[in-house]
Amino acid sequence: MMRRIDLRGGAAASAPDYRTLVPRADFDVDAALHVVGPICDDVHERGMAAVIDYSAKFDGVEQTDIAVPAEAIAEALERLDPDVRAGLEESIRRLRTTCEAELEADVVTDLAPGARVTQRMVPVDRVGLYVPGGLAPLVSSVVMNVVPAQVAGVGSIALTSSPQRDGFGRWGDGLPHPTILAACALLGVDEVYAAGGAQAIAMLAYGAGPCRxxxxxxxxxxxxVVAAKRLLRGVVGIDSEAGPTEIAILADVTADPAYVAADLISQAEHDPLAASVLVTDSTRLADAVDVELERQIAATKHVERIRTALTGRQSGTVLVDGIEQGLDVVNAYAAEHLEVQTADAATVASRVRNAGAIFVGPFAPVSLGDYCAGSNHVLPTAGCACHSSGLSVRAFRRAVHVVEYDEAALDQVAGHVVDLAEAEDLPGHAAAVRVRL
Known part of the structure; x- marks a missing residue:
């Protein structure tokens, strides 16, 4: 099913950059900028009226308001399946525990008597959280966005998700999926908007109607959405450009082909552009995984979506000479999700430098991280894991240096400040010190 890329026997000797040999999906954000630019400008100019117009055009719903009534949020929780509620509550509990452990304390450094610099951690005042609701209502993304923001101490949280056409009880069409609303209720988020796509990002950045x-x-x-975030960066801060999901699995002959196939399928069902990549030094495993894929896909719900993703140019089995070469490949690929299913998986995983999240051994599938591992599933894609981190408490906090010097401490370093200021031909900087002494 998946195409094969053979890097064995020096096949890649003339191209040491493995990033060119393991291609990703065609995901041209720059091209999409030309589409989202007019949308964002329109929302900036016309506000809520523009958001409502784009909801009608792209989501097929008619709205008179974008704010979700508090009663609808409460009703969604009342109707929520008890088993789903229990799962959400456990996911919230585990993620909150890891987030609380990530909180950084202020750091005080005394450089000399009377000379102190404090790094103070300050939460962002107001954040906008985007939850996808297109091909699948990602209720888990409510948890992954809200919990670290709350633990970070963010005082004002607005959440938005695409309006749905299938209706929600007496509320009819035009609200986000009721499971997403129920998760908001569980977390105490009461500022919720029914808007998706680029228009939702513009709404959060510029404000529209009741949304500040x-x-x-x-x-x-x-x-x-990714293009709108890139376009509006600077108007508003963004976490990362998280696009179609990716999974890479580094596996050897000890891996269970049924597990590997199931995990490749699990991410492929997200999106036709999802990438599923197996990196292995075992043709026996690769052959067995192909057999398992055919068997398991036949029993899945989203067969067409999965087959499109697995047969796309972004997916494939990469054959390598050994785990050493496999590590080079996965470090160059910098996957959003990386599973290590090898002998001594923990040792192999410890040598991975570039991945959004690493799942070690046969009993840590990506699906665990999507819901209840205690880790966050909002992760960098498209190779950005080589320089960016997944969503965490740190994304919602800023480091502010607080500088405290008394007269004696300033006098001690004044000569250096004056010399450096004059070397840069900035005499006013030097004068600002001299006038105090």
């Missing part, structure tokens, strides 16, 4: 502008936007989305 935010300082930071977080959350994954389709290419138009």
């Amino acid at each position: 502008p935010v300082d930071l936007v977080t959350g994954p989305g389709n290419i138009y």
